[in-house]
Amino acid sequence: MSASDRPPVAQRHALWPLTLVLALLAGCESMPQALTQLPGISSLAQKPVSPLDALPAPEARAWPDPAQDMVNQRARGFGLVNAPEAQRYLNGLLARIKAAALVPQWPGEVHLLAQSSLSAYATGAGNIYISLPWLQSVQSEDELVALLAHEFGHIYLHYHSLEGAIASADTAAGFASLGLGIAYKTAQAQGWNQVDTLHASYALGKTLTTALYGQSQEGAADRFSLHITHKLGYSYEHGPKAFLERQAGWEQQNEKLQLQKQEALKQALHANTLAQAARTAPKSNNAVSTALNDASANLQADLNVGMNQVGFDLSQWIGKLTSSHPDTVKRQDSLAEIAELYPAIAEERMPAQAPLQAALAQKRTQDILKNYQTAYKAMETPQSPGAMALARQAASGPTATHAVPLFALYTTASAQSGVVRGLPRDLGSLFDANFNSEADRAWALYTERSTRLRQSGQKEASKRVLERGLQHFAVAEEAMPYAVKFYGETDGWEKARQQAQQCRQRFPRVADRCQSAARSPQEVAELDQRSEKKASQLTDRLFKKKK
Amino acid sequence: MKPCFFLAAILATAACSAQAQDRIVAPSPSSRAAVDLFESAGASAPVRQAPVAELGLPLAIQESKASYHRVAIGGQDYWIKGVHVRILRGAEAGCATRNMDSQPTIATPGAGQNVCK
Numbered sequence: 168m169s170a171s172d173r174p175p176v177a178q179r180h181a182l183w184p185l186t187l188v189l190a191l192l193a194g195c196e197s198m199p200q201a202l203t204q205l206p207g208i209s210s211l212a213q214k215p216v217s218p219l220d221a222l223p224a225p226e227a228r229a230w231p232d233p234a235q236d237m238v239n240q241r242a243r244g245f246g247l248v249n250a251p252e253a254q255r256y257l258n259g260l261l262a263r264i265k266a267a268a269l270v271p272q273w274p275g276e277v278h279l280l281a282q283s284s285l286s287a288y289a290t291g292a293g294n295i296y297i298s299l300p301w302l303q304s305v306q307s308e309d310e311l312v313a314l315l316a317h318e319f320g321h322i323y324l325h326y327h328s329l330e331g332a333i334a335s336a337d338t339a340a341g342f343a344s345l346g347l348g349i350a351y352k353t354a355q356a357q358g359w360n361q362v363d364t365l366h367a368s369y370a371l372g373k374t375l376t377t378a379l380y381g382q383s384q385e386g387a388a389d390r391f392s393l394h395i396t397h398k399l400g401y402s403y404e405h406g407p408k409a410f411l412e413r414q415a416g417w418e419q420q421n422e423k424l425q426l427q428k429q430e431a432l433k434q435a436l437h438a439n440t441l442a443q444a445a446r447t448a449p450k451s452n453n454a455v456s457t458a459l460n461d462a463s464a465n466l467q468a469d470l471n472v473g474m475n476q477v478g479f480d481l482s483q484w485i486g487k488l489t490s491s492h493p494d495t496v497k498r499q500d501s502l503a504e505i506a507e508l509y510p511a512i513a514e515e516r517m518p519a520q521a522p523l524q525a526a527l528a529q530k531r532t533q534d535i536l537k538n539y540q541t542a543y544k545a546m547e548t549p550q551s552p553g554a555m556a557l558a559r560q561a562a563s564g565p566t567a568t569h570a571v572p573l574f575a576l577y578t579t580a581s582a583q584s585g586v587v588r589g590l591p592r593d594l595g596s597l598f599d600a601n602f603n604s605e606a607d608r609a610w611a612l613y614t615e616r617s618t619r620l621r622q623s624g625q626k627e628a629s630k631r632v633l634e635r636g637l638q639h640f641a642v643a644e645e646a647m648p649y650a651v652k653f654y655g656e657t658d659g660w661e662k663a664r665q666q667a668q669q670c671r672q673r674f675p676r677v678a679d680r681c682q683s684a685a686r687s688p689q690e691v692a693e694l695d696q697r698s699e700k701k702a703s704q705l706t707d708r709l710f711k712k713k714k
Numbered sequence: 715m716k717p718c719f720f721l722a723a724i725l726a727t728a729a730c731s732a733q734a735q736d737r738i739v740a741p742s743p744s745s746r747a748a749v750d751l752f753e754s755a756g757a758s759a760p761v762r763q764a765p766v767a768e769l770g771l772p773l774a775i776q777e778s779k780a781s782y783h784r785v786a787i788g789g790q791d792y793w794i795k796g797v798h799v800r801i802l803r804g805a806e807a808g809c810a811t812r813n814m815d816s817q818p819t820i821a822t823p824g825a826g827q828n829v830c831k
Contacts, residue, residue, distance in 0.1 A: 300807035
């Protein structure tokens with residue numbers, strides 16, 4: 168391909184993801200074998216059984232330690248919210264769900280996630296994690312039980328067996344690519360080769376298989392929730408139906424925000440390109456060349472906006488293709504069709520609102536919910552005039568040692584000009600309140616503190632903070648990638664590689680992340696360069712093929 | 715206005731969380747062709763059936779009683795059964811913590827998609 172045949176550089180950059188996806192889709196035949204043998208994969212189209220029938224017996228399994236699992240979740244994001252009374256209420260509901268599923272002795276508890284979004288998940292240890300906003304959004308106990316039953320459904324149906332299947336599939340793919348790699352070593356070291364194709368198609372095959380499996384499991388967990396809520400006397404309409412409607416509402420609300428942001432980004436990009444063109448355009452003193460310059464700047468601005476839109480649409484499409492959740496409307500329809508088929512499911516039942524209201528009216532729970540909402544408001548606009556007062560209120564009373572309110576206070580104070588009255592000059596020391604509170608510790612605050620100290624040249628102090636954190640989080644796999652990178656940056660990349668090796672042995676689930684974290688900036692740059700080169704070669708090859 | 719300030723202002727407005735008004739957006743299941751209209755909540759029989767196209771979706775919910783919602787169709791008030799329609803419900807949630815939030819993994823199957831990006 169001659170230089171003149173090639174698309175412009177900006178367009179080629181934007182087309183890489185598209186051509187890569189097309190090329191990878193072409194290699195979908197190599198579906199990971201271990202994954203195709205998972206229960207449910209081959210029966211995706213099966214008609215659901217009646218929600219009134221008895222549940223199938225659960226698979227036997229070995230339970231990971233729920234307490235260690237909880238420490239691990241504390242190392243994710245802002246960790247957990249310590250709200251004893253609210254948790255007691257939620258655990259009472261979970262106990263009833265377990266009893267209805269005839270597994271009252273199973274381990275696991277409900278914990279509250281310190282996230283501002285509607286979020287909920289279950290782990291193989293039997294624990295269920297739901298974000299605080301779920302408590303504030305549901306309108307009845309029916310809806311809350313539907314959410315918990317859906318998550319418990321993932322545990323009951325042994326969704327987590329997927330983890331083991333993926334580990335086996337990864338190992339098999341690793342061996343396969345190793346064999347091919349040796350065969351190719353002498354033949355073709357440069358360019359896109361069969362090893363790359365194998366890796367790429369395996370990665371995509373795995374993603375699509377796990378996405379399909381995830382989607383089938385979501386449907387199964389919804390049906391499990393329908394069964395349990397009905398058995399416990401809750402309403403379909405105010406329970407599983409309302410839960411999915413709220414999930415859909417939340418997704419739509421955010422989709423709208425994404426579009427608004429994208430629109431704002433496009434306008435800013437357009438304005439920025441025009442401003443840049445005005446600065447760099449040759450000075451002209453006649454109307455014709457001024458008009459030409461303007462037209463050229465506008466064209467460039469439109470082109471940039473167009474490319475940005477292509478990227479946005481593509482990422483949305485890929486997101487939908489590889490999502491582990493089916494479209495929420497499909498999930499709603501699926502339940503509605505079952506409710507039509509089995510009228511007993513859809514019989515009118517009054518929602519149980521009083522017990523939920525009583526739980527939320529408990530003094531400490533009420534204060535915690537209020538302070539978190541205040542913290543979120545302060546974090547959204549830390550520079551606004553009232554943000555400092557909001558952040559102070561958030562980090563007071565029962566939440567004075569909680570990670571989110573303290574982080575809100577820290578970010579809001581950092582956004583003010585000069586020292587804030589009543590707060591330490593070293594704002595990071597605000598986190599000590601969290602570090603000293605056994606029930607509230609969050610790994611995110613240790614990483615923020617140690618990163619800032621290191622960036623300000625206080626290497627030893629930074630290390631002390633991290634090591635203090637590791638005393639509590641050394642058993643948490645989620646803490647490892649940051650720790651590996653940290654040691655690479657402070658003690659050298661050889662030490663980071665050794666730690667990544669230990670991480671691989673102790674925590675196979677995060678082994679790849681640890682390995683990436685152990686790459687020096689130079690290695691990362693080389694890898695990026697190689698990936699870019701390969702993508703470029705693939706793009707060129709595809710363009711050539713089409714000619 | 716500089717582009718960066720303009721962008722920051724729009725993003726800040728967009729970031730504000732709000733609980734939207736619940737409203738009826740579709741029949742349930744989606745394949746339902748007509749919806750029963752009742753004169754009162756809990757009435758034993760519908761006054762008539764309205765094809766979905768006639769409903770003028772989305773419909774604002776004016777009042778809810780047990781399993782019925784009062785809505786205005788063609789300038790007249792009717793009650794609709796909750797199980798016959800899909801409602802878009804608001805949430806007291808936002809994306810303030812998204813920079814720190816962890817992404818779902820295979821080990822953490824969630825209730826829905828992660829929508830804060």
